[in-house]
Amino acid sequence: xxxxxxxxxxxxxxxxxxxxxxxxxxxxxxxxxxxxxxxxxxxxxxxxxxxxxxxxxxxxxxxxxxxxxxxxxxxxxxxxxxxxxxxxxxxxxxxxxxxxxxxxxxxxxxxxxxxxxxxxxxxxxxxxxxxxxxxxxxxxxxxxxxxxxxx
Amino acid sequence: xxxxxxxxxxxxxxxxxxxxxxxxxxxxxxxxxxxxxxxxxxxxxxxxxxxxxxxxxxxxxxxxxxxxxxxxxxxxxxxxxxxxxxxxxxxxxxxxxxxxxxxxxxxxxxxxxxxxxxxxxxxxxxx
Amino acid sequence: xxxxxxxxxxxxxxxxxxxxxxxxxxxxxxxxxxxxxxxxxxxxxxxxxxxxxxxxxxxxxxxxxxxxxxxxxxxxxxxxxxxxxxxxxxxxxxxxxxxxxxxxxxxxxxxxxxxxxxxxxxxxxxxxxxxxxxxxxxxxxxxxxxxxxxxxxxxxxxxxxxxxxxxxxxxxxxx
Numbered sequence: 001x002x003x004x005x006x007x008x009x010x011x012x013x014x015x016x017x018x019x020x021x022x023x024x025x026x027x028x029x030x031x032x033x034x035x036x037x038x039x040x041x042x043x044x045x046x047x048x049x050x051x052x053x054x055x056x057x058x059x060x061x062x063x064x065x066x067x068x069x070x071x072x073x074x075x076x077x078x079x080x081x082x083x084x085x086x087x088x089x090x091x092x093x094x095x096x097x098x099x100x101x102x103x104x105x106x107x108x109x110x111x112x113x114x115x116x117x118x119x120x121x122x123x124x125x126x127x128x129x130x131x132x133x134x135x136x137x138x139x140x141x142x143x144x145x146x147x148x149x150x151x
Numbered sequence: 152x153x154x155x156x157x158x159x160x161x162x163x164x165x166x167x168x169x170x171x172x173x174x175x176x177x178x179x180x181x182x183x184x185x186x187x188x189x190x191x192x193x194x195x196x197x198x199x200x201x202x203x204x205x206x207x208x209x210x211x212x213x214x215x216x217x218x219x220x221x222x223x224x225x226x227x228x229x230x231x232x233x234x235x236x237x238x239x240x241x242x243x244x245x246x247x248x249x250x251x252x253x254x255x256x257x258x259x260x261x262x263x264x265x266x267x268x269x270x271x272x273x274x275x276x277x278x
Numbered sequence: 279x280x281x282x283x284x285x286x287x288x289x290x291x292x293x294x295x296x297x298x299x300x301x302x303x304x305x306x307x308x309x310x311x312x313x314x315x316x317x318x319x320x321x322x323x324x325x326x327x328x329x330x331x332x333x334x335x336x337x338x339x340x341x342x343x344x345x346x347x348x349x350x351x352x353x354x355x356x357x358x359x360x361x362x363x364x365x366x367x368x369x370x371x372x373x374x375x376x377x378x379x380x381x382x383x384x385x386x387x388x389x390x391x392x393x394x395x396x397x398x399x400x401x402x403x404x405x406x407x408x409x410x411x412x413x414x415x416x417x418x419x420x421x422x423x424x425x426x427x428x429x430x431x432x433x434x435x436x437x438x439x440x441x442x443x444x445x446x447x448x449x450x451x452x453x
Binding site: 015016018019020069072073074081082085086088089092093094095096097099100103108109111112113 | 161162163164165167168171209210211237238239240241242243244258259260261
């Protein structure tokens with residue numbers, strides 16, 4: 001783990017959640033219990049290749065997935081499709097902002113469209129030998145985990 | 152004059168967000184067209200007059216950068232105001248876009264930031 | 279005449295000679311809404327983001343919280359005939375006042391602003407002008423005669439001394 005990359009990923013993710021989803025980070029010293037779920041049922045992935053290769057996975061708690069869609073659209077009338085689209089879009093936004101941090105030789109990397117992660121991607125088996133960064137976020141409307149594999 | 156606007160993004164959710172901002176931007180809108188990728192957008196452009204295009208970059212079938220090149224090479228659309236709306240953060244790719252005369256709104260954005268760019272592109276003056 | 283709005287308070291006015299003023303906005307949020315057609319408006323000075331922190335207090339003093347206070351501001355303006363599409367909304371405050379008292383949480387200002395932005399988006403409203411964030415104290419005033427909002431006596435669009443908002447939003451120009 002690279003602590004400066006890890007902190008940058010966290011700040012990028014918090015900015016995305018603040019700007020697009022109107023959520024803020026909980027603070028254990030001020031808010032008390034901010035434990036993050038670790039049992040996620042749904043994971044979106046964005047893959048990138050070129051100067052740096054790898055993928056970013058994002059998994060949200062059910063409350064977070066629901067609130068992200070409601071807040072992004074500004075409407076309470078949302079569908080399962082909206083919840084999935086909200087996670088895909090967050091993967092796209094956070095992933096797009098992270099890639100320049102990871103580029104190795106000042107080159108260009110290409111970012112693919114977000115999609116549901118496959119089981120081998122979720123377990124990390126698809127990324128054997130890659131560097132890994134993991135960030136857990138406790139937000140006011142749910143929790144999420146972001147994992148970035150890169151080489 | 153009421154404007155025709157084309158919103159191109161592979162995410163239906165993102166198109167909805169952009170359309171909501173358009174409707175809150177104090178610009179007179181005649182019609183809003185939607186497309187899920189560059190090829191879809193070309194269809195719309197071939198069959199309709201469009202005054203402003205908001206364009207994502209990373210999309211399947213045809214990317215926003217490919218579409219931007221095609222639009223700029225066509226005498227009928229070369230001056231079309233275009234705002235790229237993307238999470239692209241690599242300097243080299245952003246400067247390539249700006250050299251082609253398109254505005255750029257970086258995701259994540261706030262509704263107010265996107266509104267300001269839309270107003271700038273359409274010549275609506277705050278005042 | 280001038281009306282001073284205290285912390286956790288709200289004032290609506292329909293008198294065009296009125297000026298609504300609130301002092302010492304630190305992490306608190308000052309929110310003005312003005313209908314230029316009817317020349318009516320209101321100013322809210324909210325202290326904390328969410329009323330669910332203390333529902334009984336929020337019931338007694340809804341203007342203390344951004345969410346219940348903003349709902350009250352809208353209700354009162356609509357009751358006086360203001361139209362949503364005409365409303366011009368300005369925001370100030372939301373600073374990180376790290377060096378106040380030890381029990382003052384430095385992220386409250388940012389949270390106040392985030393909660394307001396969520397409410398505005400959900401209700402289809404946009405911020406017209408803002409002077410938010412940084413670490414300074416602000417005095418906000420609104421003139422009912424023309425809707426002019428000032429921060430520390432300068433028109434809000436020129437009040438760029440404070441740092442920009444947490445989300446990096448530029449100041450919106452005046453309409």
